[in-house]
Structures are given as C-alpha cells and as structure tokens.
Amino acid sequence: MANQAFNRTPQSERLHIALFGRRNAGKSSLINALTGQQVALVSDVPGTTTDPVAKSMEILPLGPCVIIDTAGYDDSGKVGDLRTERTRQVIKQTDIAILVSDGSSLDEEAAWARQLKQANVPYMAVLNKVDLMGEVPPTLLAAMAHQLGCDVIPVSALQGSGLDLLRRTLAGLIPDSDKQSLTGRLAHAGDVVLLVMPQDPQAPKGRLILPQVQTLRDLMDKRCVAICCTTDDIDRTLASLREPPRLIITDSQVFDIVEQKKPTESQLTSFSVLMAAHKGEIGYFVESAAAIERLNEQSHVLIAEACTHAPLAEDIGREKIPRMLRQRVGQGLTVDIVAGKDFPEDLTGYDLVIHCGGCMFNRRFMLQRVDQCRRQGVPMTNYGITIAHIKGILNKVSLP
Ligand SMILES: Nc1nc2c(ncn2[C@@H]2O[C@H](COP(=O)(O)OP(=O)(O)OP(=O)(O)O)[C@@H](O)[C@H]2O)c(=O)[nH]1
Ligand SMILES: [Mg+2]
Structure with a gap:
C-alpha cells in the first residue's frame, strides 16, 4: 500500500476541479459519468451530497485530477446554510469550476459565476439532463453563455452524451501557471544540470523526497541532462564533466559547501526555492x-x-x-x-x-x-x- 501511495501523483499536485450547482442538478451523476465509475452517491432526493467530497482520478486529456463534489448551493435552513458555506470554501482550492445546471435556475448560477470570477477561478457550465429536453435550442445555450459569462456545454450525465466536448473545454481552461515548469527559466533543453542531494540519516530510506523527484522529472521533460551526486562527491562529479553544469540545485542545509565548490559559470539554486516558486509567489516571498x-x-x-x-x-x-x-x-x-x-x-x-x-x-x-x-x-x-x-x-x- 505504502509503495503504491508513493507512486501516485500526490493530491496537492493534481488539478482540482470542483462542481457547483443546485441540489439534484446532477453534479454527482456527472462525476460518475466522467469517470465511468460509480464513485459518487446519486439519488433523486435533493441534498444527497452533504459535504465536499474529493476524489483523485485520471481524466484524459487533463491528466491526474482531484474532482470535488459539493452539496447543492440552494440548501437552506440552519444546516443547509452551513453546507452552503462549506461549498463556498471549496472555491479556495479550485483550479477549474464546473457550474452544473438543468436550465431552471440561471439567476442562481449567475450569482455563483460572479463569485468564481471574483476569486479568479476559471469556470465553465454544463446544461445537464438534455435527454429530457429533446432538441436543445441553440438560442438557450447562447443565452446561458451570455448570462453566465462562460462556455456552456449541453450534456446528459445519465446517457453520457457531451462528455468529450466537456473534457476538451476543461483542458482549455487549465491556467498557464499550472503548465509552467519547476525550474522555469533556469534550465533549457540540452543543459547539463547537477543535483547535489545529501542523503543523510534523516533522508527516507530507499527513496528520494518529493521535491527531488519532481525536479528530476521536470528536467527530463525539458530534455536536460540531469546528473545527481551526494555532497561529498561534488569534486569528483564536476571533474568528470567536460564543461561546468549550467545549473546546480542543492539542499539549503549544504548550500554553503556547494556554493564554495561551484564553478563560477554555474548558476545555483535550492530545492526549497524551486518549491516556493512552484507553490507560491516567489517574488512576494523573497520581498517579504x-x-x-x-x-x-x-x-x-x-x-x-x-x-x-x-x-x-x-x-x-x-x-x-x-x-x-x-x-x-x-x-x-x-x-x-x-x-x-x-x-x-x-x-x-x-x-x-x-x-x-x-x-x-x-x-x-x-x-x-x-x-x-x-x-x-x-x-x-x-x-x-x-x-x-x-x-x-x-x-x-x-x-x-
Ligand atoms: N434524465 C436525467 N436525469 C439525471 C441526469 N443527471 C442526473 N439525473 C438525475 O437527477 C437526480 C439527481 O442527481 P444527482 O447526481 O444526485 O444530483 P446532485 O446534483 O448530485 O444532487 P445533490 O447531491 O442533492 O446536490 C437523480 O435522480 C439522477 O438520476 C441526466 O442527465 N438526465
Ligand atoms: Mg450529489
């Protein structure tokens, strides 16, 4: 089990897609349709989903995702309001939102669309249950798109129609910052990059820690030549190279040692700086x-x-x-x-x-x-x- 968990993309590195809509709009059904599995509980009783539920899954062409099912936002009363507030909190971790509507409550969808816009969350909408509507008038889709300010895809979660277009539309909403690489402008195709990684007794046995694995993968995707050594082997590794590495990446703990030994031509950075840039806003972090x-x-x-x-x-x-x-x-x-x-x-x-x-x-x-x-x-x-x-x-x- 533990090994399996290490081999999976961690939740925090997955694209987070959340579904929002009224009770019974078909949010949970749509998740089942997208994944081809009965992962979410569906019923015709409004308020079946009561809490945000996050599931990790692979959706092509998006790759590893976390899909978040939420409670319908039209629930009222004391408990209903608490549920709606929980749904609202989900916006904070949402990379892309899907508004699920059956076309009967567009004012409410529009109000949520405004909240998503305010939070800078890219979103799209689906008109669900089109199997009940016969031919969908193009004017209805155009009016919805206008009112919600986003693409609207007609789907039937029940019959599985419209899902390819839904997936492609989602892929088009992936924020550019998510496509950026970990090493950014520090490394380019063809560069030789040296990773100096102390493997002290605190290091986990038999594996590398996540930032190291992610950096290696990033460099390989970019077609860099990645070379690894431990701190005590820097001299030998540098001597074996025909020219100095373009970039050296190391751990903060041994930064001083590596800095003293590095060739002047090589740039130097640390894994924690790369991760800070990957997870937050490096400019603000450094300034702060x-x-x-x-x-x-x-x-x-x-x-x-x-x-x-x-x-x-x-x-x-x-x-x-x-x-x-x-x-x-x-x-x-x-x-x-x-x-x-x-x-x-x-x-x-x-x-x-x-x-x-x-x-x-x-x-x-x-x-x-x-x-x-x-x-x-x-x-x-x-x-x-x-x-x-x-x-x-x-x-x-x-x-x-
Ligand atoms: N005809 C038809 N029925 C659908 C479709 N999608 C969902 N339903 C039905 O609508 C009802 C509600 O579906 P759910 O997926 O539970 O809706 P939900 O939005 O998750 O509802 P809550 O969890 O209560 O917020 C169920 O009876 C579904 O079978 C669809 O595309 N066509
Ligand atoms: Mg549900």
Missing part, C-alpha cells in the same frame, strides 16, 4: 523575507502550517523557526501558530506571515493566501525562504 530585518520584540509573527500532525520534537515551524527568529530579535517576539485550514481572515495585526512549504495544499490554495496577505499589506514568506534569508543564502540563489 526582508521584513525579518524589521522585526523587534513588539512584533507579531504568524506561522501557518498545512499539516495537522502532532508536532515533532524538532518541528521546523513550531520550534526551529521561532527559535531562529527570537535569537535575532529577542525573546519578547510574539509567535502565533495555526494549522490546517485555520487561517485568520484579518491578518493586519501581524508584521509577517511565515507559511510552511504547502506540500499538502495545491498551488491555488497557497496563492489565495498570498493574495489575502498582499491585499491586507502583510508580508508573507515561507519556511524555506525564511531559512535561506537567515542563513544569508537568499541573495546568492538564482530564482526560477
């Missing part, structure tokens, strides 16, 4: 790291961690970073810690937000937090960039 210099004993720092696991003995967010900061600033520094999806709406009381790498969250979710900080004028950076700043590495790395 400068706020560390302005902290004093009256300052308030918020540390936000994605994992809700029981803290480890030498937890980087709970122990290491607060200690590093207090050593610089003084013991009076206030550090608050939040975990999981808890993140205060109002951040204006904080001088700096330091987020974990976000390996459990998708990029969309992280960007939405960056956006929230930026709107409130609060600097936000992440663990990797904070440590790089404190160690004085940040001005020596090349940014992707």
